[in-house]
Amino acid sequence: MSTTAKQQTQKGAGRKLLxxxxxxxxLAVLVILLGLALAVxxxxxxxxxxxxxxxxxxxxxxxxxxxxxxxxxxxxxxxVMSGVGSSSLISVVAVxxxxxxxxxxxxxxxxxxxxIDLFGTGVTNVLFAFPPLLLALTLASVLDRxxxxxxxxxxxxxxxIFARVTRGPVLSLREIExxxxxxxxxxxxxxxxxxxxLPNISSIAIIQIALSLSWAVLTEAALSFLGLGSPPPAPSLxxxxxxxxxxxxxxxxxxxxxxxxxxxxVVALNLLGDSIRDIxxxxxREVSS
Amino acid sequence: xxxxLRSSVIRKTAGALAxxxxxxxxxxxxxxxxxxxxxxxxxGTEAAGLTEAQRQxxxxxxxxxxxxxxxxxxxxxxxxAGDLGFSVRAQQPVLDLTVAAxxxxxxxxxxxxxLALIIGVPIGMLSASAPRKARDFVGQALxxxxxxxxxxxxxxxxxxxxxxxxxxxxxxxGYKTLFEDPAVNLQQMxxxxxxxGFGISAPxxxxxxxxxxxxxxxxxxxxxRAKGVKTQRIxxxxxxxxxxxxxxxMTGLQFGYLLGGAVVVEQIFSLPGIGRQVLxxxxxxxxxxxxxxxxxxxxxxxxxxxxxxxLYRAIDPRVRAE
Numbered sequence: 001m002s003t004t005a006k007q008q009t010q011k012g013a014g015r016k017l018l019x020x021x022x023x024x025x026x027l028a029v030l031v032i033l034l035g036l037a038l039a040v041x042x043x044x045x046x047x048x049x050x051x052x053x054x055x056x057x058x059x060x061x062x063x064x065x066x067x068x069x070x071x072x073x074x075x076x077x078x079x080v081m082s083g084v085g086s087s088s089l090i091s092v093v094a095v096x097x098x099x100x101x102x103x104x105x106x107x108x109x110x111x112x113x114x115x116i117d118l119f120g121t122g123v124t125n126v127l128f129a130f131p132p133l134l135l136a137l138t139l140a141s142v143l144d145r146x147x148x149x150x151x152x153x154x155x156x157x158x159x160x161i162f163a164r165v166t167r168g169p170v171l172s173l174r175e176i177e178x179x180x181x182x183x184x185x186x187x188x189x190x191x192x193x194x195x196x197x198l199p200n201i202s203s204i205a206i207i208q209i210a211l212s213l214s215w216a217v218l219t220e221a222a223l224s225f226l227g228l229g230s231p232p233p234a235p236s237l238x239x240x241x242x243x244x245x246x247x248x249x250x251x252x253x254x255x256x257x258x259x260x261x262x263x264x265x266v267v268a269l270n271l272l273g274d275s276i277r278d279i280x281x282x283x284x285r286e287v288s289s
Numbered sequence: 290x291x292x293x294l295r296s297s298v299i300r301k302t303a304g305a306l307a308x309x310x311x312x313x314x315x316x317x318x319x320x321x322x323x324x325x326x327x328x329x330x331x332x333g334t335e336a337a338g339l340t341e342a343q344r345q346x347x348x349x350x351x352x353x354x355x356x357x358x359x360x361x362x363x364x365x366x367x368x369x370a371g372d373l374g375f376s377v378r379a380q381q382p383v384l385d386l387t388v389a390a391x392x393x394x395x396x397x398x399x400x401x402x403x404l405a406l407i408i409g410v411p412i413g414m415l416s417a418s419a420p421r422k423a424r425d426f427v428g429q430a431l432x433x434x435x436x437x438x439x440x441x442x443x444x445x446x447x448x449x450x451x452x453x454x455x456x457x458x459x460x461x462x463g464y465k466t467l468f469e470d471p472a473v474n475l476q477q478m479x480x481x482x483x484x485x486g487f488g489i490s491a492p493x494x495x496x497x498x499x500x501x502x503x504x505x506x507x508x509x510x511x512x513x514r515a516k517g518v519k520t521q522r523i524x525x526x527x528x529x530x531x532x533x534x535x536x537x538x539m540t541g542l543q544f545g546y547l548l549g550g551a552v553v554v555e556q557i558f559s560l561p562g563i564g565r566q567v568l569x570x571x572x573x574x575x576x577x578x579x580x581x582x583x584x585x586x587x588x589x590x591x592x593x594x595x596x597x598x599x600l601y602r603a604i605d606p607r608v609r610a611e
Contacts, residue, residue, distance in 0.1 A: 125304070126311035129587045133549025134567065138583055141571040142320055218439050222553055225441045226568060241442055248449050255449075259442050266437040 016279045023275035029268040033261070037085030046078035050233045058251045067257035070240075071247060076254065079235035080261045086230060087237055087265075090151045091216035097155030099209050102162020107201070109163070110170025111193050120167070124160040132157045136219050140228040147230045154219050158212055165208050169201050203280040210276040214269035221262055237262045298599060305595040312587045313368075317361050320580050342377050368584070374577030376570075383581045386566060391585075394555070394562035396467065397485065398547045400478050402540060404486030405493055410536065412490070413497025414529065420502065428494055435491025440550045444484045444557040451480065460558045481558045485550050489543040496539040500532035541597040548586055 017023040039045045046066075053073035061068040067076035109120030127135070139153035173179055174197065182192050223229045224238030232239065237258045244255035367373075373383035416428030452458040459476035467474045504510065505528060513523050552564030559565075563586060570578035 122307070122311055125308045126315050129308055129312045129591045130583070131545040131548035131586065131590060133546075133552060134564070134583065134586060137552065137571070138319065138567070138579065141579070214437070221439050222441060225439075226553065226556065228571070238439075238441070241439075241445060245445050245449070248445075249453060255445065259446070262442065263434075263438055266439070267433060270433060270436050 013276075013279050017275055020275050020279070022271045023279075026268040026271035026275065029264060030272065033081075033084050033265055033268070034088060036081045037088065040078045040081040041085055046081065047075040049078040049082040049235045050074065058247070058254075060251070061253055061257075068251065068253040070243070070251075070254050076240075076257050079240060080237065080258050083235045083237040083240060083258065084261060084265060086147060086234060087217050087220050090147055090154065090220050090230070091213055093148070093151035094154035094216045094220075095158065095209055095212045097152060098158035098212065099162050099205055101155075102159040103166050103198075103201070103205050105159070105163040106166030107170055107193055107198060110167040111174055111189070111197060117167075120163060124163045127156070127160040128164075130157075132215075133219060133222055137223060137226060137228050140223055145228070145231050147234075150220060150223060150229055153223075154216050157219070158216070161212065162205065162208055165204055166201050169204060170197055173197050173200055207273075207277045207280050210273040214266050214273060217262075217266055217269060237265075297602060301595060301598055305591050308591055309588055312591065313365060313584060314361070316580055316584045316587070317364060320576050321357075368581070373581035373585070376575055376578045378569075378573050378575060383578050386578070387563065387582060387585055390561055390563045390566045391589075392466070393464070393560055394548070394551050394564060397478060397482055397551055397555070397560065397562060398544070400482035401485035401489065401547055402543070404482055405489040405543070406536075406540065408486060409490035409493030410497050410529075413494040414501055414524070416494065416498045417501035417505070425498075428498065432491040432494035435487050435489075435494070438487075440484050440488055441553045441557065443487065444481070444554055447480050447484065448557060460560070464559065464561050477558070477560070481554045481560060484554050485547055488550060489540070489546060492539050492543065493536060496535050497532060500535045501528055504528050504531045538601070541594075544590060544593055548590060 017027070036045065040049065051074065053069070056065070056069050056073040057071060059065055059069045059073075065075050065077065067080060070076055070079070105120040105123065109117035130138075136153050136157045139156055140150055143149035143153060179192060179196050182196050187195075220229060221236070221238035221241075224236040225242045227239070227242070229236050229238055240258040241255060241262075244251075244258070248255045371384055373387060375382055376386060379386060412428045412431060416425045419425055448458070448460075452461070457476075459473060460480070462473075464477060465473040510523060510527055513527055518527075548564065551562055552568055554560070555562040555565040556568055563582060567579055567582050567586070570576070570582060
């Protein structure tokens with residue numbers, strides 16, 4: 001596929017995403033959430049998410065504190081949005097780690113076969129032997145605790161998925177005519193892999209990236225709920241919900257605000273993932289709506 | 290048993306054994322990456338977080354001072370001898386703790402799967418019966434929520450709602466096994482398995498819907514209709530029966546989610562299962578406990594996958610032919 005033709009299909013995919021109802025709505029929701037997260041981060045709206053105002057403890061939602069305040073008088077709106085921001089950062093870094101290493105394992109293993117492949121599938125099988133959340137939490141517990149190590153822990157968990165979905169197509173691509181033709185022209189293996197094979201598995205990787213983002217957000221939230229996410233006082237949706245358990249009777253908004261936002265956030269990511277998959281994978285379009 | 294089946298059984302089993310060995314290596318070295326390296330010879334800066342008794346137990350269990358490979362194989366030998374280490378906090382061997390915890394998680398997993406099938410299969414079938422109509426929309430919305438609501442949020446909300454509004458909190462008292470007190474046990478298992486079951490009902494709804502839609506369009510269904518077979522019979526005998534194959538596969542794939550979700554749900558509902566054991570071990574820095582328990586969970590996961598795979602080959606002739 002020539003560069004211009006490829007750019008055109010990608011542009012077409014972008015337009016299709018915006019014209020599909022689900023895709024447009026979920027993108028809009030995500031843009032609003034991330035916009036608010038950035039605005040809070042730069043102090044444009046809300047308050048400092050970790051500043052305590054003892055006189056304003058446990059206030060119900062009002063015109064000053066849109067989502068109310070918590071037990072230390074911190075603004076819940078700012079904390080929730082800041083939590084969305086850090087959760088997005090961690091998830092994007094985690095999925096990037098998983099996509100890069102997983103795709104490389106799938107690409108090299110499928111292309112070179114032999115020992116490299118044996119090692120790659122071995123690593124994949126070993127990582128697949130752990131329930132994802134359990135692996136993430138064990139890794140998070142042994143690493144130093146900061147946002148980056150949390151992202152690394154989540155990223156490692158999702159490496160095998162990328163390795164497995166890319167390896168199969170690479171196996172068949174290496175036997176296809178244009179790859180053989182490239183080889184007969186004397187192009188070296190690395191060149192063939194990155195110029196001819198990788199572009200042809202990119203839509204598979206993109207679909208997987210889109211689907212993995214929502215899992216990464218949920219995993220990060222579960223880790224911080226269990227006390228293994230980024231250390232406090234950094235706001236995180238999971239730890240806010242954990243703290244709210246004991247407050248829910250006197251201040252229900254401490255539970256419902258972060259709860260509603262995380263569900264909205266993950267629903268939007270899931271819808272976006274589904275729309276991207278439907279656009280890039282013709283097979284899924286026939287069965288799903 | 291045909292020769293092909295037998296050779297694939299041997300191949301699969303050998304693969305699973307290799308994976309198990311890799312899992313043991315991974316778990317062993319993963320816990321050596323602990324900051325401050327609490328359990329190696331130096332017992333450096335972070336060792337302050339351990340009590341003297343804990344430190345001593347670790348030193349003894351790991352045969353510290355030995356080279357890493359020797360430590361690894363003596364650990365493996367200990368495992369095969371049934372010595373999973375000793376929990377200082379609980380003053381009990383890890384093996385005993387694990388034997389007590391496994392059935393709790395197993396029961397939770399079985400109940401969750403049953404609830405997920407009870408919720409997921411009918412909704413998926415209803416969804417598929419009128420694609421893009423109102424009931425399909427409701428079914429799809431439910432599956433989207435199942436995928437999007439974190440288990441810990443649903444668990445916390447349900448626990449609060451039932452305890453406060455209905456005065457129903459069977460998990461507040463001590464845990465009872467199914468044999469000690471079936472009535473209490475079933476009540477204690479209800480909400481936790483509902484939370485996990487709702488989570489896995491989502492992929493089951495999607496799989497059921499997709500499978501039913503696909504099978505419905507096939508020739509043998511048209512033939513059955515043309516022959517005058519009753520609609521209900523077609524629904525159940527022809528469509529659902531064929532749809533069961535992908536549904537069973539998808540259900541098997543959810544074990545990982547279940548065992549991970551069990552950590553969260555057992556913690557919230559105070560169920561003394563295997564997930565809670567790992568979490569307690571992590572919180573109390575009992576690394577021998579964490580290491581052995583994680584290994585036990587991964588091993589059972591590999592074995593479950595192997596069994597599902599073999600069972601599947603025995604049932605479905607099409608898989609066998611590959």
